Amino acid sequence: xxxxxxxxxxxxxxSELQRMIAIEQQKAQFQAQVHNFTEVCWDKCMxxxxxxxxxxxxxxxxxxCVDRFIDTTLSITNRFTQMVQKGAH
Numbered sequence: 001x002x003x004x005x006x007x008x009x010x011x012x013x014x015s016e017l018q019r020m021i022a023i024e025q026q027k028a029q030f031q032a033q034v035h036n037f038t039e040v041c042w043d044k045c046m047x048x049x050x051x052x053x054x055x056x057x058x059x060x061x062x063x064x065c066v067d068r069f070i071d072t073t074l075s076i077t078n079r080f081t082q083m084v085q086k087g088a089h
Contacts, residue, residue, distance in 0.1 A: 033073075041065035 045061035054062075 037066075037069045041069070 041062055044065055045058050047058075
């Protein structure tokens with residue numbers, strides 16, 4: 001194997017490593033968002049802490065909280081995508 005092949009292989013390995021790191025960072029960011037979302041919705045909707053049964057008011061509150069979280073996340077993601085696309089042109 002000559003030096004050129006070694007450099008190409010090394011660059012490919014580095015590129016793959018960077019891709020894997022980026023994926024793991026995205027996973028960690030997603031998990032942090034889910035944790036934050038869970039904490040916010042729990043604090044907002046659950047009065048008096050955990051119980052053996054989820055009452056209808058708390059259930060509706062949690063569903064609405066989840067829906068707003070999803071709507072907001074999609075809106076931010078779409079806006080960010082638009083900004084990136086405009087910057088690429």
